[in-house]
Amino acid sequence: MVLREHLRSEEGRKQLRYAAVSLVFVPLGQVFVQFFHWTTTWPNYQSILVTACLLTIPNYFANKLYVWKDTSKDRLRTQITVFWVAALMGTGFAMGLAQLADHLTEGSSKPVQGLWLFIAQLAGYGIVWVGRYVFLDRVIFKMTHHGEEPDAEELDELHREFPV
Numbered sequence: 001m002v003l004r005e006h007l008r009s010e011e012g013r014k015q016l017r018y019a020a021v022s023l024v025f026v027p028l029g030q031v032f033v034q035f036f037h038w039t040t041t042w043p044n045y046q047s048i049l050v051t052a053c054l055l056t057i058p059n060y061f062a063n064k065l066y067v068w069k070d071t072s073k074d075r076l077r078t079q080i081t082v083f084w085v086a087a088l089m090g091t092g093f094a095m096g097l098a099q100l101a102d103h104l105t106e107g108s109s110k111p112v113q114g115l116w117l118f119i120a121q122l123a124g125y126g127i128v129w130v131g132r133y134v135f136l137d138r139v140i141f142k143m144t145h146h147g148e149e150p151d152a153e154e155l156d157e158l159h160r161e162f163p164v
Contacts, residue, residue, distance in 0.1 A: 010070070017066045025059045026125070033121055037114050044098040044117045048124075052091040059087075086132045094124025 029051050036047035060083060068079050097120035105113045 021062045044102050045095040048094045048098050056087050086128050090125040090128035094121045097124045
């Protein structure tokens, strides 16, 4: 019952739109990375960089059209900044982990390398996505909700979520 009410709220619908955009672009990124891995002699980290270049701009516009469509002008600037920082950090983490996977799987078959590339890319982007969601959405954006200071109830909720 609580979940149904949450999904009907504006925040719940925003989270569903965010998840839907992710469900389109994450698998698409995986397909591109694996395609480049199988069809080129590039190192895995170059595959991730090319994929990030191909997908980040349409991903940005999908977020702008569907996820941030009802966001105020001030919060939109923050969302855009956070998106680009997360995209750069995620790509950096994914490339670093792909280089590590390349080193660890040197001399292995393409399927083994492809599996480790898949894991590296998911881990790299996943670390940043979880950090962004937990830290920024749950802490920073709650604290700047409507440009006001958080009330006592919001501060108590934050302390429960992130005990010091």
